[in-house]
Amino acid sequence: MSQTLVGTSVKRKEDPRFIQGRGKYVANLQLPEMAYIAVKRSPYAHARIEAIDTRAAEAMAGVLAVFTGQELIDSGVGKLPCGWVVPGCKVPTRWPVVPIGDKVRHVGDSVAVVVATSPYIAEDAVEAIEVSYTPLAAVTDAKRAMQPGQPVLHDDIPNNLSYTWALGDRPTIEQALSASAHVIKLDLTNQRLIPNAMEPRAAVAQWNAATEEMTLWTTSQNPHPIRLLLSAFTLGIPEHKLRVISPDVGGGFGSKIFHYPEEIITPWVARKINRPVKWVASRSESFITDSHGRDHVTHAELGLDAEGHITALLVETWADHGAYLSTFAPLIPTAFYHCLLSGLYKIPLIYGITYATLTNTVPVDAYRGAGRPEAAYVVERLIDLAARELDLDPIAFRRHNFIQPEEFPYQTPVAMLYDSGDYNRLFDKAQELSSYSELVAAREAARAEGRLVGIGVSGCIEASGPAPSKIAGALGSAVGFWESSIVRVHPSGKVSVLTGSHTHGQGHETAFAQIVADQLGVPMEDIEVIHGDTAAIPFGMGTYGSRSMAVGGSAIVKSAEKVRKKMLKIAAHQLEAAEEDLAYDFNGGGVYVKGSPSQKKSFFDLSLGAYTAHNLPDGLEPGLEEQAFYDPANFTFPNSAHICQVEIDRATGEVSVQKYYAVDDVGNVINPMLVDGQIVGGIAQGIGQALWEYGAYDESGQLLSGTFMDYAMPRADVMPVIHTARTVTPSPHNPLGVKGAGEMGTIAATVAVAHAVMDALAPLGIRHLDMPFTAEKVWSAIQEAA
Amino acid sequence: MTAINVVVNGKSYTREVEPRLLLVDFIRDTLSLTGTNIACDTSQCGACTIHLDGQAVKSCTVLAVQADGSTITTIEGLANGKLHPMQQAFWDQHGLQCGYCTPGMIMAAAKLVEDNPEITEAEIRHGLEGNLCRCTGYQNIIAAVAQAAKA
Numbered sequence: 003m004s005q006t007l008v009g010t011s012v013k014r015k016e017d018p019r020f021i022q023g024r025g026k027y028v029a030n031l032q033l034p035e036m037a038y039i040a041v042k043r044s045p046y047a048h049a050r051i052e053a054i055d056t057r058a059a060e061a062m063a064g065v066l067a068v069f070t071g072q073e074l075i076d077s078g079v080g081k082l083p084c085g086w087v088v089p090g091c092k093v094p095t096r097w098p099v100v101p102i103g104d105k106v107r108h109v110g111d112s113v114a115v116v117v118a119t120s121p122y123i124a125e126d127a128v129e130a131i132e133v134s135y136t137p138l139a140a141v142t143d144a145k146r147a148m149q150p151g152q153p154v155l156h157d158d159i160p161n162n163l164s165y166t167w168a169l170g171d172r173p174t175i176e177q178a179l180s181a182s183a184h185v186i187k188l189d190l191t192n193q194r195l196i197p198n199a200m201e202p203r204a205a206v207a208q209w210n211a212a213t214e215e216m217t218l219w220t221t222s223q224n225p226h227p228i229r230l231l232l233s234a235f236t237l238g239i240p241e242h243k244l245r246v247i248s249p250d251v252g253g254g255f256g257s258k259i260f261h262y263p264e265e266i267i268t269p270w271v272a273r274k275i276n277r278p279v280k281w282v283a284s285r286s287e288s289f290i291t292d293s294h295g296r297d298h299v300t301h302a303e304l305g306l307d308a309e310g311h312i313t314a315l316l317v318e319t320w321a322d323h324g325a326y327l328s329t330f331a332p333l334i335p336t337a338f339y340h341c342l343l344s345g346l347y348k349i350p351l352i353y354g355i356t357y358a359t360l361t362n363t364v365p366v367d368a369y370r371g372a373g374r375p376e377a378a379y380v381v382e383r384l385i386d387l388a389a390r391e392l393d394l395d396p397i398a399f400r401r402h403n404f405i406q407p408e409e410f411p412y413q414t415p416v417a418m419l420y421d422s423g424d425y426n427r428l429f430d431k432a433q434e435l436s437s438y439s440e441l442v443a444a445r446e447a448a449r450a451e452g453r454l455v456g457i458g459v460s461g462c463i464e465a466s467g468p469a470p471s472k473i474a475g476a477l478g479s480a481v482g483f484w485e486s487s488i489v490r491v492h493p494s495g496k497v498s499v500l501t502g503s504h505t506h507g508q509g510h511e512t513a514f515a516q517i518v519a520d521q522l523g524v525p526m527e528d529i530e531v532i533h534g535d536t537a538a539i540p541f542g543m544g545t546y547g548s549r550s551m552a553v554g555g556s557a558i559v560k561s562a563e564k565v566r567k568k569m570l571k572i573a574a575h576q577l578e579a580a581e582e583d584l585a586y587d588f589n590g591g592g593v594y595v596k597g598s599p600s601q602k603k604s605f606f607d608l609s610l611g612a613y614t615a616h617n618l619p620d621g622l623e624p625g626l627e628e629q630a631f632y633d634p635a636n637f638t639f640p641n642s643a644h645i646c647q648v649e650i651d652r653a654t655g656e657v658s659v660q661k662y663y664a665v666d667d668v669g670n671v672i673n674p675m676l677v678d679g680q681i682v683g684g685i686a687q688g689i690g691q692a693l694w695e696y697g698a699y700d701e702s703g704q705l706l707s708g709t710f711m712d713y714a715m716p717r718a719d720v721m722p723v724i725h726t727a728r729t730v731t732p733s734p735h736n737p738l739g740v741k742g743a744g745e746m747g748t749i750a751a752t753v754a755v756a757h758a759v760m761d762a763l764a765p766l767g768i769r770h771l772d773m774p775f776t777a778e779k780v781w782s783a784i785q786e787a788a
Numbered sequence: 789m790t791a792i793n794v795v796v797n798g799k800s801y802t803r804e805v806e807p808r809l810l811l812v813d814f815i816r817d818t819l820s821l822t823g824t825n826i827a828c829d830t831s832q833c834g835a836c837t838i839h840l841d842g843q844a845v846k847s848c849t850v851l852a853v854q855a856d857g858s859t860i861t862t863i864e865g866l867a868n869g870k871l872h873p874m875q876q877a878f879w880d881q882h883g884l885q886c887g888y889c890t891p892g893m894i895m896a897a898a899k900l901v902e903d904n905p906e907i908t909e910a911e912i913r914h915g916l917e918g919n920l921c922r923c924t925g926y927q928n929i930i931a932a933v934a935q936a937a938k939a
Binding site for chain 2: 011013014016017018019020021022023024025027029030032121122198199200201202250251252253255284285286506507508509675676678679682683684685686687709710711715716717718719720721723724
């Protein structure tokens with residue numbers, strides 16, 4: 003092969019529309035006769051709905067209708083399903099709109115729906131709805147929720163315990179820990195985060211009463227699974243009569259994977275009133291309705307032998323799932339968490355258990371990293387403390403316990419089979435990039451001056467591109483994890499690439515086009531990538547878990563290979579040559595006779611010829627379009643070494659990240675610019691978790707950080723310059739050799755910054771603080787230590 | 789309802805508006821210029837930044853009636869036959885991912901550079917702290933603004 007667009011930083015094909023204000027976001031849709039939905043939401047975390055008086059709202063000019071939950075239920079709308087049910091899991095009942103007589107279970111739960119001729123009138127009418135509640139005591143703490151005497155959210159789920167999930171043999175691990183020379187113990191929390199994609203969720207629905215077809219535009223990372231859930235479980239419109247379109251979507255970070263009530267309500271109303279309707283979340287609504295992330299309370303123990311080798315790991319976690327099970331919630335603190343607890347290390351024995359509880363808070367599900375950052379944080383905090391307590395350099399201690407390059411594929415004791423990696427080389431590069439020894443010397447000098455300077459190191463693993471479908475099914479998944487693609491060569495030789503992956507910032511329109519350009523030898527500008535429309539794309543699984551390139555990209559490679567094979571057959575027939583005597587021209591497309599390049603059928607000729615069908619081999623079907631489904635053999639395992647330096651202002655407790663170095667092994671790279679963008683953006687979210695972000699609830703279940711004034715997002719003036727570099731160990735099991743790149747930055751940065759802060763505070767005798775390391779928290783710790 | 793007249797992207801519009809109508813909703817819904825996005829309801833995010841009589845303004849903080857008689861430029865009106873240097877720089881430097889904050893970011897940045905052609909990195913970071921981006925970590929946005937300042 004030649005034409006090597008793969009591996010180069012091609013500028014994005016999607017950008018011209020975004021930089022000129024021509025993005026096709028759902029909220030931008032304007033349809034004739036459009037009506038607008040607003041949702042009445044519970045101000046209580048836990049309360050019984052006694053009555054709803056909608057008369058005043060209905061009487062307002064411009065209000066078309068007001069609906070309560072029972073009307074949806076009576077018309078056949080179903081409960082929101084959970085798409086990942088682990089053994090023994092109790093799934094709470096969740097209606098799109100809570101009916102009278104039932105309970106609201108978190109602030110923001112839907113109570114009634116207004117539809118009006120303008121969004122302003124709809125908002126007014128929501129205020130005019132009178133709801134009589136009997137408030138109930140709330141519980142907002144994952145661990146407390148399962149204790150006796152606490153408020154119970156769902157009558158059929160005693161102690162608010164949805165399920166318990168364990169991996170490993172506890173007595174064996176406890177025995178190994180008690181026989182260990184050192185045991186590091188730690189209690190920690192991984193705080194609740196709010197994803198906050200910049201585009202709030204939105205839905206627009208249009209019903210055609212004559213054909214009984216519904217079109218739903220929704221801000222989803224995976225329109226096909228949403229259509230399936232709407233058809234089979236909630237809305238009840240059959241799949242062939244329901245078109246779901248997710249056009250340009252303004253960021254997701256996991257929060258737009260899930261099936262949300264408004265996605266059901268909007269088309270239901272559109273059909274009911276026979277007009278197009280639009281619902282757009284306000285940011286305040288996003289905070290109390292988009293699924294949150296993380297929220298673990300954990301106790302962990304790490305055993306070491308006298309030589310400093312890890313002997314065993316025990317992890318016990320209470321995971322808060324919020325008021326209901328969001329679509330994939332049970333996956334996150336189970337397989338995506340415990341199966342990553344081996345980190346980069348040889349840990350012979352691991353036991354993990356999760357108690358998954360329900361509380362009066364917004365449901366918790368996947369947020370960038372999803373279980374894997376929580377695992378990395380537990381493992382790495384223990385590793386860092388072990389190094390500190392044994393008085394070893396944190397990198398030297400890590401190297402002492404690394405899985406070695408010759409040990410791949412490496413079977414961990416927690417089910418994962420790591421595909422490839424070279425962690426020593428990774429850290430060699432990180433130490434070189436950061437001038438690590440100089441950093442350490444500078445820290446010592448700063449400390450001698452009494453300054454609170456710290457260096458943080460993280461070494462993280464991720465399992466990305468969830469796979470294979472057979473295993474996912476055995477673990478509780480209701481869906482498969484393959485991906486589809488079609489490469490369609492038009493009669494004029496232009497190419498459309500249809501993918502079941504969804505891009506909402508990642509740059510697939512560019513990266514996938516690079517792949518096809520190399521595979522077919524045609525120019526980038528002749529290729530268009532199409533995604534996000536169930537009427538155009540065969541079934542697809544969407545984008546999450548850093549899967550798009552490894553799984554979606556691999557499907558595209560397979561399609562392109564099939565196109566080349568067909569072109570070869572046509573050319574062989576037309577050139578009257580044997581296929582083995584022909585070669586594909588990767589620099590320009592087409593097929594030529596080996597050793598005689600002038601005897602050639604051009605890409606254009608073969609494309610047109612496939613459609614005229616005037617001169618095709620006997621038995622070959624006309625057309626030039628090939629479909630492929632790719633089910634990956636395994637996850638891919640990106641890994642990283644990040645090093646950063648922080649300084650803490652002793653007088654205020656404020657932490658500033660001064661230097662940040664990131665070395666990531668994401669396998670082969672299709673577009674370095676895009677990969678760096680993913681890594682750096684991910685690091686910003688990781689720093690955000692470490693220093694500022696916290697979805698804080700008070701005991702009554704009110705969200706205290708429910709606006710951008712209270713929830714501290716990373717801003718331009720507090721972000722450091724991030725230096726990136728790469729090592730490459732290709733994944734051996736996909737045709738591109740790629741690993742996921744979307745989540746590692748977030749996973750690694752949280753850990754690296756946490757370690758830097760703890761390192762800065764270590765001279766004061768502070769062993770551990772829980773994130774976020776806000777100025778107030780750090781200042782208080784400094785005062786207490788003094 | 790109150791009649792207002794505004795010039796948006798060089799075109800004059802007279803429209804009857806409710807006194808409470810936000811300028812951003814006027815731009816998006818009344819004039820169908822949907823390039824200006826809304827990402828919060830507390831004036832924190834800057835996604836709706838436009839140019840109002842030569843100033844970069846968060847259009848969610850202004851009522852449409854207050855804009856009566858004003859001249860407005862939105863992202864759709866920034867390019868003048870060819871891309872504005874700031875638009876070009878965002879493209880060149882991969883200064884956007886999902887694109888949702890981008891129109892507001894470009895409008896804010898264009899004004900920053902216009903006011904301060906010799907702008908430093910620290911000044912760019914400070915000047916854009918009222919514009920949130922969740923995708924990029926800001927690094928390539930800063931690089932884009934620096935490129936545009938040199939253009």
